Amino acid sequence: MRAYLALALLLVFGSPNAVAQTQAPNDELATFLAEKGLLARIGEAGSQVSAQASDLVVGAMGFLGVPYRRGGTTVESGFDCSGFVRAMFEQTIGLVLPRNAAQQAAATQTIDRAELRPGDLVFFNTMRHAFSHVGIYVGNGKFIHSPKPGAEVRVEDMGGSYWAKRFDGARRVDTEANNPKLR
Numbered sequence: 238m239r240a241y242l243a244l245a246l247l248l249v250f251g252s253p254n255a256v257a258q259t260q261a262p263n264d265e266l267a268t269f270l271a272e273k274g275l276l277a278r279i280g281e282a283g284s285q286v287s288a289q290a291s292d293l294v295v296g297a298m299g300f301l302g303v304p305y306r307r308g309g310t311t312v313e314s315g316f317d318c319s320g321f322v323r324a325m326f327e328q329t330i331g332l333v334l335p336r337n338a339a340q341q342a343a344a345t346q347t348i349d350r351a352e353l354r355p356g357d358l359v360f361f362n363t364m365r366h367a368f369s370h371v372g373i374y375v376g377n378g379k380f381i382h383s384p385k386p387g388a389e390v391r392v393e394d395m396g397g398s399y400w401a402k403r404f405d406g407a408r409r410v411d412t413e414a415n416n417p418k419l420r
Contacts, residue, residue: 290355290356291355292329292330293325293326293355293356294355294375294376296325296328296329297321297325297329297373297375297381297390298392300312300316300321300325300390301381301389301390301392303315303321303389304316305317305383305384305385305387305388305389305390306386309383311324315383316383316390317383318338318370318383319334319336319340320336320383321382321383322341322373323335323336323341325373326410330410332412338360338369339366339367339368339369341368341408342358342368342371342406342408345358345409345410346408346409346411347406347407347408348408348409350406352407352409353374354374354409355376356373357374357409357410358371358373358374358408358410359371359372359373359404359406359408360404360407360408361400361403361404362403363403367405368405368406370403370405374395374407375392378394378395378396379393379394380392380393
C-alpha cells in the first residue's frame with residue numbers, strides 16, 4: 238500500500254523526496270508530510286484547508302489500486318466512483334453522503350473550478366448525462382477516483398483531454414453544518 242501512496246505523492250506533488258520518505262512506518266507518515274510541507278501544499282488555495290480535508294485526501298490515497306466494481310462500496314468488494322467517495326467521507330470524516338454521483342452533487346455546495354481545494358468533489362459527464370461520475374480533488378489539478386470496470390482507484394489529471402471535455406462542475410461538502418441532505 239505504501240508503494241501506491243508514494244506514487245500518488247509523486248504524481249500530485251512531483252517530489253522524489255516524497256517517494257523516498259513513504260518507506261517510513263505509517264505512524265511517521267503524518268510527521269513526514271507535515272515536515273516536508275506537503276500538508277500545507279495540499280491546502281494551497283488562498284486559505285488553510287481543514288485537518289479533515291487533509292485526512293480525507295491522505296486517507297483516499299491509501300486506497301489506490303482497489304479495483305472498480307459497479308455498485309461497490311467497500312475495499313473488499315471494490316468501489317464504483319460514488320461508492321468510493323461515500324466510503325472515504327464516512328471513514329475519514331464520519332459523514333454519510335448519498336449513494337450516487339447525481340445525489341452527491343445535489344447534496345453539496347456548487348463552487349467555481351478556480352475555488353477547488355483538496356477534499357472537494359469534482360463531477361464529470363461520462364454517460365451522456367450530468368453528474369454521472371465523481372472523484373475527490375487532491376490538488377494541483379488532479380483528482381482520485383474509481384474510474385471504470387477493469388480499472389483501479391487512481392489519481393488522474395483533470396486537464397487531460399478526456400476529463401477536461403467532460404468536466405461537469407465542482408462541489409464542496411459542508412462538514413460544519415447540519416445538512417439534512419447528508420445523513
